[in-house]
Amino acid sequence: MADKSATSDELLCEGRLSGPIVLSVETSCDETAVAALDGRRLLSSCISSQTLIHQEFGGVVPEVASRNHLSKIEPLVNQALDKANLQVKQIGCVAATRGPGLLTSLLVGYSFGKGLAIGLGKPFIGVNHIEAHLLSPFFGTEFGPERSIGLVVSGGHTLLVLVDGVGQYKVLGGTVDDAAGEAFDKVAKLLGLPYPGGPQIDALAPRGNPHRYDLPRPMVGSRDFNFSFSGIKTAVRYLLPKLEGDYVADVAASFQEAVVDILVRKTMAAAAELRVDLITASGGVSCNSRLRQRMGEAAERSGKRLLLAEPALTTDNAAMIGYVAVQRSREITGSDLALDADPNLALA
Ligand code: KG4
Ligand code: ZN
Numbered sequence: 001m002a003d004k005s006a007t008s009d010e011l012l013c014e015g016r017l018s019g020p021i022v023l024s025v026e027t028s029c030d031e032t033a034v035a036a037l038d039g040r041r042l043l044s045s046c047i048s049s050q051t052l053i054h055q056e057f058g059g060v061v062p063e064v065a066s067r068n069h070l071s072k073i074e075p076l077v078n079q080a081l082d083k084a085n086l087q088v089k090q091i092g093c094v095a096a097t098r099g100p101g102l103l104t105s106l107l108v109g110y111s112f113g114k115g116l117a118i119g120l121g122k123p124f125i126g127v128n129h130i131e132a133h134l135l136s137p138f139f140g141t142e143f144g145p146e147r148s149i150g151l152v153v154s155g156g157h158t159l160l161v162l163v164d165g166v167g168q169y170k171v172l173g174g175t176v177d178d179a180a181g182e183a184f185d186k187v188a189k190l191l192g193l194p195y196p197g198g199p200q201i202d203a204l205a206p207r208g209n210p211h212r213y214d215l216p217r218p219m220v221g222s223r224d225f226n227f228s229f230s231g232i233k234t235a236v237r238y239l240l241p242k243l244e245g246d247y248v249a250d251v252a253a254s255f256q257e258a259v260v261d262i263l264v265r266k267t268m269a270a271a272a273e274l275r276v277d278l279i280t281a282s283g284g285v286s287c288n289s290r291l292r293q294r295m296g297e298a299a300e301r302s303g304k305r306l307l308l309a310e311p312a313l314t315t316d317n318a319a320m321i322g323y324v325a326v327q328r329s330r331e332i333t334g335s336d337l338a339l340d341a342d343p344n345l346a347l348a
Contacts, residue, residue, distance in 0.1 A: 020092025022329070023080070023116070024322030025073070027109030028101025028129045029156070030060045032072040033318035036084040036091075037326055042139075043084035045312075045319040048072045055195050059185070066104035073112050080318075091120055095325030098126030098336070099345030100156070106341040114337055125325040126336040130157055130347045132320040134169070137280040137307040139323045147278065148307070149271045153263060153291075154283030154315075155181035155196065160225045160270050161347065163280075166327045169347055172270055173225025180259055180285045183229035187236050187255050191248050201252045202288050208253030213239060215258040217265075225270050232258050256290055264294045271304055280307045287314040 021043075026033040030053075035045040050068050054060050081088060096113030099106055110126065117124035134150045149172075150161040158175040178186065181198055188197020193204075215235050218228040236255055243251070263285075271279050281295055286309055299306035313320055 020329070021084075021086060021090050022093045022095055022322045022325050023077070023091045024127070024318045024325055025077070025094070025096040025109040025113045026129070026132075026316055026318040026321045027069045027073065027105050028097045028099070029105055029316060030054055030065045030068075031316040032069045032076055032109070033316060033321075034073075034076045034080040035318035035322045036080050036086055037319070037322040040140075040323075040326060042319050042322075043086070044080045044082075045317060046076050046080045046083065047317055048076055051196065058189060058195050060102070062102045062104050065102060066108055069105055069108035073108060077112075077116070088120070091116070091122060093117075093123045093125060093325065093329055094120070095125040095127050095321055097129045097132070097321055098339060099129065099342035101129055101343060103341065103343040106343060110341040117335070117337065123329070123335045124337050125328060126339050126341075127321045127324045127328075128345055128347060129316075129321075130159065131169070132324045133157070133282040133309075134159075134161055134163065134280075134347070135166070135324055135327065136282045136309040136313045136320040139313060139320065140310065141307070144327065147276060149267060149274065149276045149279050151263060151267045151279070151281045151286070152283045153180045153281065153285035155179060155185065155198075155285075157283065158227050158229070158263075159347070160267060162270075162274060162276070166324075167348075171347060172274075173227065173266070175227040175229060176219075177228050177230040178233065180227070180229060180263065181283070183233050183259060184256075184285065186233050187252075190233075190236055190240060191251060193248075193252075196284075198285060198288065201256055202290070204249050205253040205256045205290060208249030208251070210253040210257035212247075212250040213254040215239075215254050217258055217262050220262050220265055225266055227262060227266065229259060229262075256288070260288070260291045260294050263291060264298050267295070268298050268302060268304075272302065276304075278305045278307065280309070282309040282314065284315040287311050 094117040184198035
């Protein structure tokens with residue numbers, strides 16, 4: 001289990017306090033994460049990754065994940081407070097991921113967060129994990145969330161959302177089968193690469209020829225904003241037994257190119273059709289170097305602004321949970337203590 005501090009220097013700021021301290025907790029899947037924020041500034045962000053533990057199973061085992069969250073959550077809260085030079089009594093508000101995610105994982109951080117808020121007599125904010133990914137590109141900007149087309153691409157979700165400000169979201173489309181990250185992980189597994197496969201494919205692809213294998217681009221021409229990735233994975237499955245020699249990098253590059261092609265084309269189509277000038281991308285897959293490059297090129301060609309989530313904020317982290325809580329705390333009068341964790345929480 002690797003403990004790491006997941007912040008970029010630009011976001012991490014240890015200056016004077018300028019607002020109530022928000023302590024945020026994220027345990028929706030297999031990363032235990034805690035962050036401390038002061039207004040818009042990030043004071044600390046700590047992540048305890050379970051990747052190595054789940055690697056031997058080729059995916060996340062819910063029971064194992066929740067037990068690890070249980071043992072990690074309290075030390076991580078202390079670590080986040082220490083790094084931010086804070087005492088527990090300075091916390092002004094507690095936030096935790098309410099959903100969606102694995103229920104047994106969510107319950108650990110959500111219950112811990114509630115308990116801490118009750119003990120301190122402070123407000124509690126339950127945060128939607130997808131909303132946190134969606135707004136993460138705005139973290140650290142001078143302006144807040146504004147009208148934009150948001151592409152959220154992670155292991156569990158692939159969504160295109162029209163954002164009109166905090167809490168103003170219209171889902172334009174989503175995946176009809178696998179999420180983009182799930183497709184990366186499954187194809188990596190077919191290629192004999194370790195879990196999670198996205199970063200592995202990203203690292204291998206530059207050594208391969210992205211045009212060597214002509215893989216399908218399902219639904220790329222459909223008139224809606226939905227996605228489908230399972231057909232690409234199936235095409236790879238049927239292709240592999242026919243190949244000989246050193247083909248892994250070429251398959252990785254060709255697969256990545258197909259997925260990136262679909263994501264970029266659909267996102268640009270949404271921005272053009274709805275006449276939106278700002279495009280954002282977030283979630284674990286938005287860390288992908290080819291996706292970042294192609295999105296940059298496409299935005300420049302069409303004269304759109306592009307905001308990509310900071311790499312440290314792409315995969316699951318608590319800083320993005322705290323950021324949503326800060327955005328919402330301005331309008332919050334009560335507390336979310338009466339709300340339960342919800343593994344299927346929709347982006348309202
Ligand atoms: O956002 P995230 O940490 O968790 C979810 O909310 O699902 O996303 C994890 C997903 C995994 O499927 C992982 O393979 C993928 O993001 N991922 C990547 C890259 N880094 C992480 N996929 C492609 N390229 C990457 N560099
Ligand atoms: Zn996530």
